[in-house]
Amino acid sequence: MEIKREVLSAPDDFRSRQLLARDMLRGDLEGEALDRYVEQSVMTTTVGKAVSWAQGNSIYPMTFGLACCAIEMMSIVGARVDIARFGWEAFRASPRQADLLILSGRVSVKMAPVIRRIYDQMLEPRWAISMGACCSSMGVFNNYALVPSDKFMPIDVHVPGCPPRPEALMHGILRLRDKIQGHEPNGWRERYDAVGTEEVIPIADDAGADSAINVFRGGGTAGA
Amino acid sequence: MPDATGLELTAHELRDHNAESILGTDFGRGRAVLLAAPDHVTDVLRQLKASGYTFLASLHGIDYYPEEPRLGVLYELLNMHEVDRITVKVRVHTGDPRLRTATELFPGAEFPEREVYDMFGVVFEGHPDLRRILMPEDFEGFPQRRDFPIGGEPVLFTYNEENSYGKYQ
Amino acid sequence: MALDTADYRRREESITYAAESAGQGETHELLTLNIGPHHPATHGVLRLLATLEGEVVRDIKPIVGYVHTGIEKTAEQKSYWKVIPVVERMDYLSYYFNAMAFCGAVETLLDVEVPPRAQYLRIIHLELNRIMSHLVWLGTSALDLGAISMFWYCFRERETILDLFEMSSGQRMHTRYFQVGGVFEDIPPGFAAKLRTFLAEMPTRADQYADLLEKNQIVLERLRGTCALDEKTLLEIGVTGPLLRAAGNPWDLRKAHPYSSYDHFEFKIPVGTVGDNYDRYRVRHAEIYESVKIISQALDGLPEGPHITPDRKIALPPRHELATSMEALIHHFKLVTEGFRVPEGEAYYPIEGPRGELGCFVRADGSAKPARVHMRDPSFVHLQALEPMVKGAYIADLIATLAMLDPILGGIDR
Numbered sequence: 001m002e003i004k005r006e007v008l009s010a011p012d013d014f015r016s017r018q019l020l021a022r023d024m025l026r027g028d029l030e031g032e033a034l035d036r037y038v039e040q041s042v043m044t045t046t047v048g049k050a051v052s053w054a055q056g057n058s059i060y061p062m063t064f065g066l067a068c069c070a071i072e073m074m075s076i077v078g079a080r081v082d083i084a085r086f087g088w089e090a091f092r093a094s095p096r097q098a099d100l101l102i103l104s105g106r107v108s109v110k111m112a113p114v115i116r117r118i119y120d121q122m123l124e125p126r127w128a129i130s131m132g133a134c135c136s137s138m139g140v141f142n143n144y145a146l147v148p149s150d151k152f153m154p155i156d157v158h159v160p161g162c163p164p165r166p167e168a169l170m171h172g173i174l175r176l177r178d179k180i181q182g183h184e185p186n187g188w189r190e191r192y193d194a195v196g197t198e199e200v201i202p203i204a205d206d207a208g209a210d211s212a213i214n215v216f217r218g219g220g221t222a223g224a
Numbered sequence: 225m226p227d228a229t230g231l232e233l234t235a236h237e238l239r240d241h242n243a244e245s246i247l248g249t250d251f252g253r254g255r256a257v258l259l260a261a262p263d264h265v266t267d268v269l270r271q272l273k274a275s276g277y278t279f280l281a282s283l284h285g286i287d288y289y290p291e292e293p294r295l296g297v298l299y300e301l302l303n304m305h306e307v308d309r310i311t312v313k314v315r316v317h318t319g320d321p322r323l324r325t326a327t328e329l330f331p332g333a334e335f336p337e338r339e340v341y342d343m344f345g346v347v348f349e350g351h352p353d354l355r356r357i358l359m360p361e362d363f364e365g366f367p368q369r370r371d372f373p374i375g376g377e378p379v380l381f382t383y384n385e386e387n388s389y390g391k392y393q
Numbered sequence: 394m395a396l397d398t399a400d401y402r403r404r405e406e407s408i409t410y411a412a413e414s415a416g417q418g419e420t421h422e423l424l425t426l427n428i429g430p431h432h433p434a435t436h437g438v439l440r441l442l443a444t445l446e447g448e449v450v451r452d453i454k455p456i457v458g459y460v461h462t463g464i465e466k467t468a469e470q471k472s473y474w475k476v477i478p479v480v481e482r483m484d485y486l487s488y489y490f491n492a493m494a495f496c497g498a499v500e501t502l503l504d505v506e507v508p509p510r511a512q513y514l515r516i517i518h519l520e521l522n523r524i525m526s527h528l529v530w531l532g533t534s535a536l537d538l539g540a541i542s543m544f545w546y547c548f549r550e551r552e553t554i555l556d557l558f559e560m561s562s563g564q565r566m567h568t569r570y571f572q573v574g575g576v577f578e579d580i581p582p583g584f585a586a587k588l589r590t591f592l593a594e595m596p597t598r599a600d601q602y603a604d605l606l607e608k609n610q611i612v613l614e615r616l617r618g619t620c621a622l623d624e625k626t627l628l629e630i631g632v633t634g635p636l637l638r639a640a641g642n643p644w645d646l647r648k649a650h651p652y653s654s655y656d657h658f659e660f661k662i663p664v665g666t667v668g669d670n671y672d673r674y675r676v677r678h679a680e681i682y683e684s685v686k687i688i689s690q691a692l693d694g695l696p697e698g699p700h701i702t703p704d705r706k707i708a709l710p711p712r713h714e715l716a717t718s719m720e721a722l723i724h725h726f727k728l729v730t731e732g733f734r735v736p737e738g739e740a741y742y743p744i745e746g747p748r749g750e751l752g753c754f755v756r757a758d759g760s761a762k763p764a765r766v767h768m769r770d771p772s773f774v775h776l777q778a779l780e781p782m783v784k785g786a787y788i789a790d791l792i793a794t795l796a797m798l799d800p801i802l803g804g805i806d807r
Contacts, residue, residue, distance in 0.1 A: 063433055067460050067803050068485035070437075071529065075555075078548035093433035108806070111358045114430055124675060134462075137377070140479060144367055144375030145359075145463035163566055200794060224654040253501050253740060280631050281743065282752055282769035300741055300752070300769070304628075307649050311741070332631030335777050341464075358458040358806055368466050375463075 049182060055099075055125065056180040057087045062098035062122075064115075066105025071134035072163040073104045076173075081166040097119040100176075103149050104163075106134035111220065112147045119153050127176060130155045131169055133162045231256040234310070235333045237275075238376050250313075257311045263315045265314050269299060273329055277301035277310055283326065283336035285344040289370035295344050299326065316346060318369075325350040343368035421446050431457045436533060436795065437802025439776075448787045455776050461806040468766040471761035472732030473499055473573060476763060478751075481567045483768055484804035486529055489515075489522040490746040491768065492571040494753035497652065499573045500737050502757050505707055506529050510698040511575030512654040513691045517588070518561070519568060519653075520684040520691075524595070525554045526747040527677050529601060534674070534796035538615055538653050543605060550598055560584050573733075574708045575701030585692060592689050600683045606674075613671070620782040620794040621669035630781075631774040634749025635676045636798065640668035646745035658690045670790075673797040680747075732761040741769075743798055748799055770804035 012027055019039060023029045065073060076083045083089055092098040103166040107115060119128065128149075133139035136158040149155055156179060159172035168222045178184050228251045235249045235258060245264035250257040260268045282300040293315040301310050314323060325348040326333040337348045338357040345366040346353060355361060365372055378384065416423045437442035438459035444452040444718040464483055468476045480495045481488040493515060500507060507515075532547030555565040561580050562568035570577050586657040606612050624640040637644055645662045647655045663679035665672030709728055710721040728731075735757035743752035749771030775798055781793045782798075 040586065066438060067462075071485065071566065073573045074529075074533075074544075075548055075552065077544075078552065079545055080549075080552050106460060107460050108459055109363075110431065110461065114459070118431055141462050141464065141467050142374075142379075143375035143467050144373070146376075147459050148377060148716040165504065165565065175478060252738060253504065255740060279628060281750060282741065282754065282767075284754060284763045284767040284769070286756060286767075298754070300754075304644060304649075309741075309743075330631065331629050332774055332777055335773060339773075356458070358461040360458070367463065370469075372466075374466060374470055393748075 002055050052181050056177045058090075059088045059100045059127075059177075059180075060090045060092045060098045061088060061100040062095060062118075063091045063093050064101055064103065064118075066103065066107065066111070067134070069104035069134070069163040072166055072169060073102055073131065076166045076169055078166075081172070082171055083173070088173070095119075096123060096130070098122060099126050101126070101128045101129055103128065103135045103155075104131040106132075106141065106145050107149055108137065108145055109147055112152050115149075116152050127156045127180065128153060129172055129176060130158045131161075131172070132164060133160055136160060228256075234258070234272075234275075238268055238271055241271055253298055255311065256309070257313050259313050259315070262314050262316050262323055265299075265312070266311055266326065266329065269301075269326055269329050272301055272312070276303040277306060277308070279304055280312075280326070280330040280332055281309070283333050283340065285340035285346060285368070287344060287368065287370045288315070295321055295369075297323060297340060299345060299357075304392055305308070318345070321346045327351060339356065342366070402462075404666045411733070419446065421741050423451060428479065430456075436800055437805075439795075439800065439802055439805075441791075443788070443791065445788065448789075450783050450786055450788060450791055453780050453783055453791070455779060457773075457776065457802070457805050458573075459806065460802050462803075464807045465766050465768070468763060470762065472734050473735065473763060474728070476766060477572065478567060478569045480766065480768065481569065482803065483802050483807050484746070484748070484751070484770060484772070485566070486526045487522055487746050487748070487751070487800055488567050489518050489571060490744060490751050492569070493519060493653070494742055494744050494746075494751050494768065495755065495766065496571050496573045497744065498740045498753045498755040499735060499757075499763075501740040501742055502738050502755060503573070503705055503707060503733075505574050505702050507575050507653070508578075508699045508702060509654065509696045511700050511702075513695050514576050514580060515571060515653050516655065516658075516691050516698060518558070518576075519558060520688045521554050523747045524684045525551055526682050527681050528554075528801050530677060530747075534618075534799075535606065537792055537796040538612060540606060540609070540612060543602065546598070546602065546605070549684075550595065557584065557588060560587065572701060574704065575699070577701070585695075588688070588692060592685050592692075595685050596682055599678065603678060604805040615789065615793050616671040616674055616797070617669065619670050619790045620786050620797075621667055622778060622782050623668060626781055627668075627778060630778045632749065632778050634746070634771055634775075635673060635680065636749065636775060636778070638662065639665035639672035639676045641666060646743060646750060650743075652742075652744060655687075657694070658687050660684075660687050660690075670793050670797045674721065677747075677799075734759060734761050735763070743769070746771060748804075749775065749800065768807060770807065772800040772802075772804045773807075775799055776805060 020029070024037055074102065075081065076082045077089065077091070099122070103115065130136045134146065135140065137148055138146055140162060148224055157172045157176045159169055161168050164172070231249055231251050235246050237257070238246050242264055245268050246258055247261055250259065258268065272351055279302040280299065281302045282298070284298055286296040286298065288294050288296055288390040295318060296313055296315045299312040300311065302308070316323060322348060323335060327337065328350070334352065335357060337351055338354060340346050341348060341354055342356040342358050343366060356363060359367065413421055424445045426443045426445055427440070430438040440456040440459065442454040442456060443450055464479055468479050471479060477492050477495060481491050483564050493798055528547040528551050532544040535543030559565050562570040562577065562755050574680045622640065624637070624642050627637050627640055628642070633644060641664060643664045648662060660683045663676045663683065665676050682699055703726040705721065710724055714721040715725055737757055739754070739756045739757045741752055741754045743750050750769065751771055752769035754765070754767040754769065758764040779794065779798060784796050786794070
């Protein structure tokens, strides 16, 4: 195997940059040289984007553990899946000080108005993650006692799982961070270049539909 | 667990004390059950507590639908010194679901009796604070009765998702 | 039917800004303070209505039901096999214990014998779960008291235990590993070695936790001598588990009425003397060492044999048999679609959970679905002991006592 060695930048490029920096520090750069220097070392952006970037990296989640998912949420604070890597370790108990409500666990009928009141007390901008199957949909328990969280408050990210692994919750949190910082990926549509595809919905009064045995007809579904 | 003869002896003792208190006995799979009359439950529990079953392990309700009388309340008693368990079963009708409270004998029956009231509708007379414990206080209905519907949300498919909550508009 | 609401209930409903006076204490006016359901120091969504005179708690009323999930009613709709994951999610820190109580009750009704290897595997996982539950309790209680760094150390050990659970069953929490008749699968190769490394280091780690907390003046002042409750009151309320053992009564179902081969092992029961918060902490901490002993004895003496009952009417046949045997295929089909039928009867199966006596009551009516499943959860009964414990103590003692009580709201509310 042949090893090819390549010099990526000319050796005197470093020296010239060093001299440029020295001149800048002395205040000797002027005119075009100064413009070029500034362009190379300063990033321009809009205030909104900068603020979103900062917001996304310093969220204060609220300590809101309801049930089993709360234990897995506690383990992302632990050392193995460390949420402090992303700057999100400042869990705040007061809704006035928190930006993010991680609904971890099943939302009971009695608890739903309490959660709504707490969410209302949070200050804008605020986000909500619905962690686990029980608050996203009804989860394991499709019965009289639970309320899916979409029914009473707006949720930004749903994380499936029962309970979701800490890594899964981390993935949901990073998706939320992408959403906050403004570069929200489209997920599988982007990956497979499927933007612009359409979903075919079966026609309601199709003559042959009644005789087909694999067409779903509406009706109550209960737990198996 | 007392064996079958021990159970019969206990039942005889209780009947000696109060003739109409025990309606029957049941023994099977290592479990001794005394079926008590609803009006004399406190007597039976007091007798059993005096004879050593001083610990109330569990108090729970059960709906025997469609057999009448429909609502049952079970008291699981434990004798710690001899490691013996005995069960007292009471059955009441839904038309008149009243029982005397056991909190005077076993103060730890307070929360379980509230739960039986909340879930089945059995009213315990003499209870210091009988109100719903698990459901919201203004909830109507008794959820764990067999004829109470299970409830829940319908599963969403393409044909019914337009009318649901949470559909991204 | 309308019931008279008590005075505090009326105050609870009042949302006006006008101060509702709660009455007069000995020296100061009483104040009703609502703690929860969302509060940094509760173990779950527990709401406490505290009536305070200055800093002293005069009365406390716990209000629960904020995470009520209707698990017992859901269990009536599912076949016995499918009830196991539903029931596991009740007391969400001791999921193996929930499954064990339910499987034990159904096994009593079916009169099926669990093979010895399965019993030993069950004990290994139960004791690992007990250690894990005590670690989470220790971490969160120390967090409540202000000793925040304990949280990370306890959760580090917890991650090792969850790795072991993931090895044996594929899931970290709510593993559905215990089945009626035994366990779902045999332990994989490498599990025993990893478990032995864990057992070798766990006692040292527990010593380190003791070193961190027990010489600390603040922890000692907050826990020593606060909120003691005597054994008689505890027994009247129905308290078992570490709370009762802290008061001096060595009642433990693993020794008193051994189930699932617990009598094959040698272990001690840690017992306290005074029954205050410090004794409750010490009893749970000492139980970690005893659980380590039980697991190492079980691992050393693990017998050979099947990991689930060979009765094909109850347990699924192994996959390779499905290709060759017609009966195996029929059994598999029957079990997966309808499930096994349990003859009529009622059973109450109590076991010793990390919090106390966890009992499962199952009523079978001959069909494939249970007619009633009820879990006697220890935390539900222990919550009644909170009031006699904290009457006359400060709010800070209330928080410490709530931490030492170890309530799990999933079990309380079911």
